[in-house]
Amino acid sequence: MNLKNEKLxxxxxxxxxxxxxxxxxxxxxxxxxxxxxxxxxxxxSVPKHERYLNIDSSASKADKxxxxxDQLIEKYPxxxxxxxxxxxxxxxxxxxxxxxxxxxxxxxxxxxVKVAEFIMFGSKNVLLTELAxxxxxxxxxxxxxxxxxxxxxxxxxTEIKNVNFEKDKNYVxxxxxxxxxxxxxxxxxxxxxxxFKANEPEYIVIKKKIVEGIEQGNLKHxxxx
Amino acid sequence: xxxxxxxxxKFGLLFSILVSSGCxxxxxxxxxxxxxxxxxxxxxxxxxxxxxxxxxxxxxxxxDKCVAYKSPxxxxxxxxxxxxxxxxxxHQATIEAKANYGxxxxxxxxxxxxxxxxxxxxxxxKSKLLTENKNAELSQKRFEQEQxxxxxxxxxxx
Numbered sequence: 001m002n003l004k005n006e007k008l009x010x011x012x013x014x015x016x017x018x019x020x021x022x023x024x025x026x027x028x029x030x031x032x033x034x035x036x037x038x039x040x041x042x043x044x045s046v047p048k049h050e051r052y053l054n055i056d057s058s059a060s061k062a063d064k065x066x067x068x069x070d071q072l073i074e075k076y077p078x079x080x081x082x083x084x085x086x087x088x089x090x091x092x093x094x095x096x097x098x099x100x101x102x103x104x105x106x107x108x109x110x111x112x113v114k115v116a117e118f119i120m121f122g123s124k125n126v127l128l129t130e131l132a133x134x135x136x137x138x139x140x141x142x143x144x145x146x147x148x149x150x151x152x153x154x155x156x157x158t159e160i161k162n163v164n165f166e167k168d169k170n171y172v173x174x175x176x177x178x179x180x181x182x183x184x185x186x187x188x189x190x191x192x193x194x195x196f197k198a199n200e201p202e203y204i205v206i207k208k209k210i211v212e213g214i215e216q217g218n219l220k221h222x223x224x225x
Numbered sequence: 226x227x228x229x230x231x232x233x234x235k236f237g238l239l240f241s242i243l244v245s246s247g248c249x250x251x252x253x254x255x256x257x258x259x260x261x262x263x264x265x266x267x268x269x270x271x272x273x274x275x276x277x278x279x280x281x282x283x284x285x286x287x288x289d290k291c292v293a294y295k296s297p298x299x300x301x302x303x304x305x306x307x308x309x310x311x312x313x314x315x316h317q318a319t320i321e322a323k324a325n326y327g328x329x330x331x332x333x334x335x336x337x338x339x340x341x342x343x344x345x346x347x348x349x350x351k352s353k354l355l356t357e358n359k360n361a362e363l364s365q366k367r368f369e370q371e372q373x374x375x376x377x378x379x380x381x382x383x
Contacts, residue, residue: 195282202282202311 052117064116064126065134075111076139082165083135084187087174088199092129101155102132103173103185106148108139133199140167146219147173147185156217158185163211172204175216186212253328254350257321260329264348265364273375277335277343278311280375281318284333285309287374287382292322305330333371347371 053067073081086092086103105113113136116126143165147158165171172190175183188209196203254260261268273280285307294305303325311318316337322330334346349364370379377383 193278195279196285200285202285202309205313 046112048117050112051114053114055116057119059124061124061126064124065131068114068116068126068131069134069137071114072108072111072137072139080140080167081137082140082167082169082171084138084165084171084173085135086132087172087204088133088201089174090201092133093199095127095129099127099129100151101149102129103147103149103175104128104132105136105138105145105173106157107146108143110144135170138165138171140165149216157219158214158216159219160185160187160211160214163187171210172206174206176212181213183216184212185214185216188212250326250328252353253324253326255327255329257329257332260332260350261348263351265351265360268346268348269364269368270344270346271368271372272338273343273345273372274341275343275376276341277316277318277337278313279377280335280343280345281309281311281320283377283383284320284335284371284375287379288320288322291374291379291382343375345372345375 053064053071055064055067059067084105089102091100092102104115107113115128115131118125118127141164142162145160145163147160148155149158150156169189171187173185173187175185177183186209189207191205191207192198192203193205254263288307288309292305293307294303296303306323307320308323309318309320318335319332320335321332324330328350330350332348334344334348336344336346338344347368349367351360352363355363373379374382
C-alpha cells in the first residue's frame with residue numbers, strides 16, 4: 001500500500017513539474033512572423049535613461065510628442081532634417097493591452113531613439129502607438145537604422161543599412177505581406193490624401209519604396225522589457 | 226414545474242446552444258460570393274457624379290459612425306465590424322460589414338467610371354424572417370440612404 005502511495009506521489013510530482021519545465025524552456029524561444037525560431041535570451045534591457053526621454057512630470061502630452069519628434073536635432077547639429085513615421089495600420093488605433101508595438105526607429109547610427117515613459121495611473125501618458133504615428137525628425141543623408149516592433153513583451157529588431165533620406169521628402173515604415181515570404185519591411189516616400197484622417201491607412205499614399213523586402217526581425221536579439 | 230414551463234426551458238436552452246455554437250452561419254451568408262448570390266434583388270447599382278475616392282471617404286466615415294456596432298452589454302459579444310479597402314491601382318474600393326460568426330451583412334463596391342463618376346453597387350443580405358416584398362422594400366430604403374451617405378449628404382452620419 002505504502003509503495004503504491006509513493007508511486008502516486010512521484011507521478012503527481014512529475015505531472016506538476018513537467019508543464020512548468022516545458023513552460024520555462026519553451027519561453028526562451030520565440031518565433032518571428034516568418035516562422036523562424038529565435039532565442040529570446042539574453043534577457044537584458046537598455047538602461048532607463050537611454051530608453052526614455054528626460055521629461056518633466058508636469059509636461060503635457062503635446063510637449064512629450066514634440067520632444068519625441070525633435071530628439072535627434074541635438075545629435076546631428078547643422079543638418080537638414082526630414083520626417084519618418086509608421087504606417088497607420090488599423091491595429092495601432094486601439095489602445096488596449098492587445099495592441100501590438102508599432103514599427104519605430106530604435107536606433108539611428110547607434111543613437112537610441114527614446115520614447116516617453118509610461119507612468120502608471122498617469123493622465124498625460126503618450127502611448128507608443130501614438131508616438132509611432134508622429135513624424136520623427138531624421139537627418140538627411142545615408143544612415144543605418146534598427147527598427148523595432150513586436151507584441152507584448154516580445155520585440156523584433158530589424159536592421160536596415162545605408163538608408164538614404166532625401167531633403168523635402170516624407171517617409172513611412174510598413175510591411176508588405178505575402179504567404180510565400182511573410183511580412184517584409186519597407187521604407188517609402190509618400191504623399192498624404194487629405195480626404196482621410198491621419199490615423200486611417202488611406203491617408204498615406206505610397207509613392208516610391210526606397211527600401212523593401214527586408215526580413216522582419218533580421219537582427220537576432222530579442223529583449224524582454 | 227409545469228410541463229409547459231419545462232418544455233419552454235428546454236427549447237430555450239437548446240436554442241441558445243444552437244445560436245452560440247454558430248448555427249447562425251447556416252442562415253446568413255458566410256462568404257462574399259454567398260452574399261452576392263443571395264443578396265436582395267441581386268444587388269442595387271447606381272452612377273454617382275463624384276470621384277470614387279471621395280465616395281469611399283464619405284461612405285467609410287458614415288459606416289464607422291452609423292453602421293459599426295459593438296454591444297455595450299457586458300458578455301454580449303454581438304457586433305458589426307466594418308472593413309474598408311481602397312485599391313488605388315485598380316481604381317476601385319469595397320466596404321464590407323460583417324457580424325458575429327463570420328457572417329456578412331452587406332457589401333458595397335465602388336468602381337471608377339469615365340468622367341470622374343463612380344459606379345456604386347450595394348449587396349444586402351436577405352432577412353429570412355421577412356417576405357420577399359418586405360425585404361425589397363427595406364433594401365430600397367437602405368439603398369437610398371446609401372446614396373445619400375455616399376455623396377456626403379447624410380447630416381447624421383457624414
